[in-house]
Structures are given as structure tokens and as C-alpha cells.
Amino acid sequence: MLIIALSLPSLAAPAQDANALLKSVDENLMPESYEAIRRLVNEEPDGGKKEFTFFTIKKGKEKIALLYIAPASEKGRATLRLGENMWLYIPNVNKPLRITSLQSIVGGVFNNADLMQLDYHAEYEAVSAGETANERILDLKAKNNTVAYDRLKMWVTKKDTILRKVEAYASSGMLIKTLEFKEDKDFGNGLVRPSVIETTSPLYKGYRSIIVYQRIKPRQFRDEVFTLNYLGRLGELR
Amino acid sequence: MRSLISWLFLVPWMVQAQEVPADPEPFEEKKLEWNGNLDAKYTAFHMDRGSALYKLQFVDAAASSAYLSQYRIEPYLNADYQTKDLGFHLKTHATYFSEDEASVDLFEAYGSYNPSFNSTLQAGKRVYNWGKGYAFNPVGYVNPVKDPENPELAQAGLLSASFEYVKSFSSPHLQTFSLHLVVVPPPPDLLNRYAEVQYTGFAVKGYVLLWDTDVDIIGFYRKDDRKQLGFDLSRNLRENIEIHAELSYSQGSSMYSITNGGLQEVRRDQYSSLAGFRYLHESNTTIIAEYYYNGGGMNPAEFETYVGFLTNAANSGNGVVAQQALGVSQRYFRGSTLMRDYLYVKLAIPEPFDWLYFTPSLYSIYNLNDRSFLVSASLSYKPITNVEFILWPTILTGTETSEFGGKMVRQRIEAWLRVYF
Numbered sequence: 001m002l003i004i005a006l007s008l009p010s011l012a013a014p015a016q017d018a019n020a021l022l023k024s025v026d027e028n029l030m031p032e033s034y035e036a037i038r039r040l041v042n043e044e045p046d047g048g049k050k051e052f053t054f055f056t057i058k059k060g061k062e063k064i065a066l067l068y069i070a071p072a073s074e075k076g077r078a079t080l081r082l083g084e085n086m087w088l089y090i091p092n093v094n095k096p097l098r099i100t101s102l103q104s105i106v107g108g109v110f111n112n113a114d115l116m117q118l119d120y121h122a123e124y125e126a127v128s129a130g131e132t133a134n135e136r137i138l139d140l141k142a143k144n145n146t147v148a149y150d151r152l153k154m155w156v157t158k159k160d161t162i163l164r165k166v167e168a169y170a171s172s173g174m175l176i177k178t179l180e181f182k183e184d185k186d187f188g189n190g191l192v193r194p195s196v197i198e199t200t201s202p203l204y205k206g207y208r209s210i211i212v213y214q215r216i217k218p219r220q221f222r223d224e225v226f227t228l229n230y231l232g233r234l235g236e237l238r
Numbered sequence: 239m240r241s242l243i244s245w246l247f248l249v250p251w252m253v254q255a256q257e258v259p260a261d262p263e264p265f266e267e268k269k270l271e272w273n274g275n276l277d278a279k280y281t282a283f284h285m286d287r288g289s290a291l292y293k294l295q296f297v298d299a300a301a302s303s304a305y306l307s308q309y310r311i312e313p314y315l316n317a318d319y320q321t322k323d324l325g326f327h328l329k330t331h332a333t334y335f336s337e338d339e340a341s342v343d344l345f346e347a348y349g350s351y352n353p354s355f356n357s358t359l360q361a362g363k364r365v366y367n368w369g370k371g372y373a374f375n376p377v378g379y380v381n382p383v384k385d386p387e388n389p390e391l392a393q394a395g396l397l398s399a400s401f402e403y404v405k406s407f408s409s410p411h412l413q414t415f416s417l418h419l420v421v422v423p424p425p426p427d428l429l430n431r432y433a434e435v436q437y438t439g440f441a442v443k444g445y446v447l448l449w450d451t452d453v454d455i456i457g458f459y460r461k462d463d464r465k466q467l468g469f470d471l472s473r474n475l476r477e478n479i480e481i482h483a484e485l486s487y488s489q490g491s492s493m494y495s496i497t498n499g500g501l502q503e504v505r506r507d508q509y510s511s512l513a514g515f516r517y518l519h520e521s522n523t524t525i526i527a528e529y530y531y532n533g534g535g536m537n538p539a540e541f542e543t544y545v546g547f548l549t550n551a552a553n554s555g556n557g558v559v560a561q562q563a564l565g566v567s568q569r570y571f572r573g574s575t576l577m578r579d580y581l582y583v584k585l586a587i588p589e590p591f592d593w594l595y596f597t598p599s600l601y602s603i604y605n606l607n608d609r610s611f612l613v614s615a616s617l618s619y620k621p622i623t624n625v626e627f628i629l630w631p632t633i634l635t636g637t638e639t640s641e642f643g644g645k646m647v648r649q650r651i652e653a654w655l656r657v658y659f
Contacts, residue, residue: 044594050623071623072273072658082413085450085474092392095367098452098472098480100518146477204592222355223406227414228445228452230404233358236320 018126018138024161025154026119029193031218033059035237037069038211040115045206054115055238057219061122063226066115067234078231081116084146089231096228120154123147134158149176162193177201187216274315275658281308284649289638290545292646293552294564310335314345314392325350327364331392346395358402365395366420368443368456369512370472370482373582373603374530374575376510377468377484379458380420380441386574386582386603387614387632398422414447422460437462450474464491464505478518486510488533494570495540496547501566508533514582526584535578538607544571545639576641579606595620603642610636610643628654 030036040052053070062083068074076091079099087096124140124147131137132155140152150171155164166179178201181194193216199209224230225237283306285292311334319326329346348362365382369375373386382393404416422439426432439460446453451473458466468486475481490505514528536544551563584601597618604611614632621627630652636643 042594048621050595073275073620073624073626073656075273082447083450084477085447090390093367093390094365097372098370098474098482098516100474100478100480100516144477204594207594223408224356224404227404227406227416227447229402229414229416229418235318236322236325 018128019121021136021156021161022121022124022126022138022140022154023119025156025163026121028161029163030058030119030216031189031191032061033218033220035215035217035219036213037215038115038213041210041212043208043210055234056115057221057225057234057237058118059221059223059226061119063223064116064118065226065231065234069235069238076232076235078234079116080226080228080231081118082226086116087228087231089228091232094232096231120152124152126154129153131158135164164194175202177203185213187213189218191216191218269321270317270319272315272317273659274313275656276314277312278655279308279310279312279652280654281650281652283307283647286646286648289644289646290548290552291567291644294548294560294567295646297552297557297560297564308335323352329392329395331394343394345392348395356404359400360402361399363395363397364400365393366398366441368454368470369484370452370454370470371484371512371514371528371530372516372526372584373528374512374532374580375484376486376512376530376532377454377456377466377470379456379466379468379486380422383573387601387612396420396422412446412448414445416445418443418445424460439463465489466491478520480516482512482514482516484510484512486533491534493534495536496543499547499550501570510534522588524584524586524588526582526586528582530575530580530582532575532578532580536576537578541577541608541641542639544576545644574603574612574641577605577607580604581606605636605641608636608640608643610634610640612642624658626654626656626658628652628656630654 034057036056036058038054038056040054042050042052044050051071052068052074055067055069056064058064063081065080066078068077076089078089078091080087080089080096086099088099089096120140124142126138126140129137129139135155135157138152138154138156140154142150149168151169151173153167153169155166156162157164162184163181165181168176168179170176177199180198181196182198183194183196184192185195186192187195193213195213197211199211201207221237225234285301285304285306287293287301287304313332313334315330317326317328326349327346329344330342331345332340332342334340344363346362346364348360348364350358350360352358366380367375367378368381369378373384373389375381375384378384380396380398382395385391385393398420400418400420402416402418404414406414420441420443422441424433424435424437424439428434437460439458441458442456444455451471453469453471455469456467458464466486466488468484470482470484472480472482487507487509489507491508493504493506493508495502495504509531510533511531512528514526517525517527519525548563548567551559554560581604582601583604584599586597586599588597589595590598599616599618600614601616602611602613612632612634614630617629619627631649632651633649634642634645634647638644
């Protein structure tokens with residue numbers, strides 16, 4: 001009994017430490033409530049490119065909404081996520097449709113789990129998984145099965161706790177995609193973080209997706225912004 | 239019209255040429271924005287020349303073959319002007335077959351004003367899309383008539399004025415409440431400009447997001463028309479399963495049938511309902527299935543009488559009788575759900591075999607009363623920004639006196655080119 005009692009804190013400590021680190025990673029990536037403009041460029045093996053631009057707003061740990069602002073073919077489409085509830089708004093017919101939380105809304109290597117990402121520490125439990133000379137490695141396990149990726153492996157800089165790389169795995173252990181975080185940029189308000197996320201996937205050989213953050217700004221929103229009624233009006237917030 | 243069409247064709251290609259700038263400018267905010275698309279649609283039909291509807295439709299335009307084609311273009315032009323509290327929104331649509339056969343529709347034109355953050359006033363012509371069903375909406379009392387073959391197609395709105403109020407709560411149980419009131423002026427049937435105030439219609443929708451479930455209670459009232467009350471709900475059962483349902487009660491709803499060779503209107507109370515689900519398989523295939531009970535539809539005996547009426551008119555050899563029957567059919571028996579029990583199933587498989595931007599889907603509308611059905615595949619491919627190709631074959635099957643088997647088209651294949659700007 002004594003041995004167990006003594007060993008419990010030592011087992012729990014690394015997990016607490018890892019989860020605290022994960023929380024710091026989140027804080028260094030995004031303000032808790034913000035607006036952001038992102039360009040997503042899908043590059044294809046033949047050199048072809050497709051580009052999307054999104055306006056995203058987030059409040060707290062559970063509310064996030066995304067509006068397509070380009071290209072014209074997608075403009076006005078929007079998705080809203082409130083915890084595990086998710087809706088898709090189709091501007092043509094002025095209708096929000098409840099969709100399954102794992103539904104993909106944009107083609108290519110990225111899916112909506114990447115675009116509608118809530119805080120990592122809200123969705124994953126972390127444990128320490130080693131380190132390199134400059135980085136700590138975390139192993140993340142999804143807290144429930146509504147999360148798109150069952151497990152993540154994450155590389156975080158020791159010096160300033162900035163995320164550098166994420167590998168996403170399915171529950172079978174298969175590597176689904178790799179995200180690399182590059183080109184640190186000062187977005188103002190004390191936020192210095194990678195401005196480019198490059199994604200490759202063994203499932204889409206030769207394809208690459210790049211997300212470029214153009215603007216990230218802390219912003220407070222009324223809760224009513226994150227409702228079905230507001231989905232057709234998200235553009236008013238730009 | 240020609241210059242407009244030329245312009246619509248050119249703009250997307252101009253936009254395409256500027257794609258992916260090497261060093262993008264920061265995003266620029268705009269108050270007034272124009273956008274739209276041009277659909278060029280070619281359709282080949284295999285007609286059923288023996289069907290009553292074909293004989294009535296083509297009574298004065300005999301074709302030497304059962305294979306017909308149609309080519310049309312449909313420009314959509316939209317404008318949105320938005321400030322913090324004021325907005326103006328315009329959606330137009332045109333259909334062009336030839337210089338002699340073209341039309342322009344005003345789908346939406348409305349202004350909006352936000353008296354407070356929680357409330358919005360709107361007036362003009364706008365589209366409402368109430369209800370949770372994908373292909374059918376029994377509680378869509380102010381919706382445009384939905385085409386279950388293409389539920390995401392833009393349609394004409396309703397001349398109306400509305401007020402909307404929304405309030406969010408931090409409670410884990412009740413998260414959102416909203417109220418939507420719509421006033422629908424009566425159609426101007428006096429000199430095509432005036433209408434009697436007493437026939438103004440009122441619609442209301444109360445919505446709550448309660449225990450992670452969307453629930454709407456919807457009503458419609460007009461003195462000289464049906465009175466309707468219904469509710470809908472939708473909820474995610476699991477991370478990959480969504481369920482939805484609608485139930486509608488309609489008092490004094492007009493139902494049409496053929497009695498003694500003539501049109502008969504009966505007003506009676508009826509229920510309609512819908513139950514469905516959306517399931518996402520781990521292969522990324524989405525299945526949408528819905529059962530629809532159309533309480534205002536015809537039963538098999540009534541439908542048989544209706545088909546007999548069309549057949550007699552088609553075989554009468556009398557042009558006036560044929561025209562009258564066709565008019566009755568087009569005005570009172572429109573749409574693809576004339577009977578009571580329907581099953582809708584759709585499978586969508588985005589990017590199969592890692593073929594990016596290609597989304598094939600397969601759907602069927604099955605008439606459970608006469609076992610006729612329609613099966614269709616929509617193959618959408620968006621290889622280039624703002625350009626979409628759609629190939630859309632459809633087969634209709636059933637006996638000659640059934641709903642889908644009795645239509646004048648046996649098979650059709652559509653090829654769309656859609657460019658956006």
C-alpha cells in the first residue's frame with residue numbers, strides 16, 4: 001500500500017506537467033476569444049492549386065464559427081460548432097443543417113476538424129513522450145470519440161513553448177497526416193506564433209495543404225453570434 | 239441580355255488567371271459585394287411518347303423521335319450591401335433558351351435593420367427555409383416549394399416582413415432561444431395590385447437549443463386559408479449519426495382530386511410528418527434517409543382517377559379538352575410527391591479513391607404507395623477554382639399508371655457547367 005501511495009504522485013506528475021504544457025501551447029497559439037483570417041492553399045502533384053479564405057471567430061472553449069469568404073463558389077457557406085454540436089449553413093437556400101461532428105466540409109488534405117479546431121487541451125489528455133535537444137514531445141489521447149484524430153504526437157519548443165509539429169493518428173495507429181508549424185510572425189497584442197501550417201498526408205501522396213494566417217486578433221463576442229440565427233450574418237462581423 | 243451573359247462568362251476566367259498571388263495582400267473589407275454564377279445546362283431526354291402527360295404537353299408540337307434535347311443558360315446575379323446595422327440583399331435569376339424564350343426572376347430583394355444586437359427587422363422578398371428535413375419539409379409553411387431532386391437549389395422567396403429575436407444562455411440545458419415572426423401580405427389579386435387586409439398571413443417560429451437538441455415550434459395563420467401548427471427537432475445521437483423529424487397539423491387544407499371527370503377541391507384537416515437521419519460512415523460516405531408522409535397527397539384510388547382523367551383528355555382528340563387537362567395538371571398537381579408515402583435515400587461519397595474535388599452521389603425517391611421510383615446520380619467535379627462540372631443521369635421507373643412511371647420522361651442526362659464569380 002505504501003509503495004502504491006508513494007508511486008501515485010510520481011506517476012501523476014508527468015501527466016499534470018504534460019497537460020500544463022499543452023495548455024501553454026494553446027495559449028501561445030491563439031487568444032481564448034479571437035477573430036482570424038486564414039488562407040488555405042491546396043497544392044496538387046501536377047502543380048495545380050486551389051485556394052480558400054476563411055473568416056473564423058472563436059469564444060471560450062466550446063464556440064467556434066467559420067465563414068468562407070473566397071472563392072466565389074463557396075462564399076457565404078458557414079459552419080458553427082458548439083461543443084459537440086455542428087451545423088452547416090448553405091447560403092443558396094438560407095438554411096442551417098445539423099451535421100455530424102466528424103463531417104468534412106472542404107476537400108483536400110485538410111478537413112473541418114483542422115479548420116474548426118478547439119483548444120488541444122480541451123479535446124486531448126497529454127503525457128510526456130520524450131524530448132530532443134530543442135523540443136519536448138507530447139503524446140495526446142482524445143478525451144472522447146467525437147474528436148477526428150484518436151491520437152496526436154506533438155513537438156513543442158523548450159525555449160518558448162511554440163508548437164512545431166503534429167502527427168495525427170487514427171485509432172488503428174495509422175498516420176493520417178503531419179502538420180508542420182513554420183514562419184513565426186508577430187500578430188500584435190503580444191502574440192508571436194507560426195503563421196504557416198503545412199500539411200501532408202500519406203493518404204494523399206504528392207498533395208500538400210498550406211494554411212497561412214493573415215490576421216489573428218483578440219476579440220470579444222456576444223454569445224448570440226454563435227447561434228443558427230447568426231450563421232447567415234457572420235459576414236457582418238468582418 | 240447578350241452583354242450580361244458575355245460578362246458573366248468572362249469574369250470567372252479573369253479571376254482564375256489571378257489565382258494564388260505570390261505575396262497576397264491583406265484581406266480588404268468591402269461593404270458592397272457582387273457575386274453570382276452562370277449555369278450552362280444541356281439535357282438529353284428519352285421521352286415516353288405513350289404517356290398521357292407527353293401527349294398533352296406536345297399536342298401541338300409533334301416530335302419524330304423519342305430523344306429530345308434542351309440547352310439553356312441560367313445566370314444568377316447577387317448583391318449584398320452591409321454595414322453594422324443596415325443591409326440590402328439582392329438575388330436574381332434568369333433562364334435563357336433563346337431570344338424568344340427567356341425570363342428573369344427576382345429571387346430575393348430585402349432590406350434589414352438591427353434595432354439591437356439581439357434583434358433584426360427585415361422587409362422585402364426573401365427565402366425562408368424552415369424545417370429540419372433535407373428533401374422534404376412538412377413544417378415549411380413559408381418555404382418555397384422544395385425540389386427533392388435538388389434541395390440545395392436557390393429558389394424564389396416570399397414577399398414579407400419579419401422580426402427575429404435571439405438570446406443565448408450560459409445554462410448547460412437551454413443554450414439558445416429565438417423567435418421569428420413573419421407577416422405575409424395577401425397576393426395582390428385585385429387589379430393585380432391590391433389585396434384585402436383581412437387576408438394577411440402570419441407565421442411564427444420559436445426555436446430552442448435544449449439539451450443539445452434543436453427544437454422548433456412553427457405556426458401559420460391566414461383567415462381564408464389553412465391554419466397550420468407543427469414542430470421539428472434534430473439531434474446528434476453519436477458523433478457520426480444525426481436524426482431529425484417534423485410533424486405538421488393542417489386545419490382546412492385544400493386537397494385536390496378528380497371527381498366525375500372534373501377538378502374537386504376539398505378542405506380538410508390533415509397531418510404530415512417526416513423522420514430521417516444522416517449517417518457518416520468511416521469511409522467518409524454520408525447517407526441521408528428520410529421517410530415522408532404527405533397527408534395532403536392522393537391515395538392510390540384518387541391517383542388512378544387522376545391518371546384516367548389525363549389519359550382520357552390525351553386520347554380525346556380535342557385540343558381544348560387537352561389544354562384544360564394540362565392546365566389542371568400544371569396548376570394543381572405539380573411537384574414530385576403527389577401521393578402519400580415516400581422514402582428518400584441519398585449516398586454521397588466525397589473524393590473516392592483519393593480523387594480530390596470529385597463528389598459522386600446517388601439518390602432515390604421511392605413512392606411506397608405505387609412502388610414507382612426515381613433513381614439519380616449526381617457527379618460533381620470542381621478541378622479548378624470557381625468552376626464546377628456536373629453530370630446527372632436520372633431514371634424513372636414504374637407502371638404506366640404510377641407516379642414516376644407515368645411521367646413523360648423515362649430517362650434524362652444533364653451536363654452542367656457552372657462558373658462562379
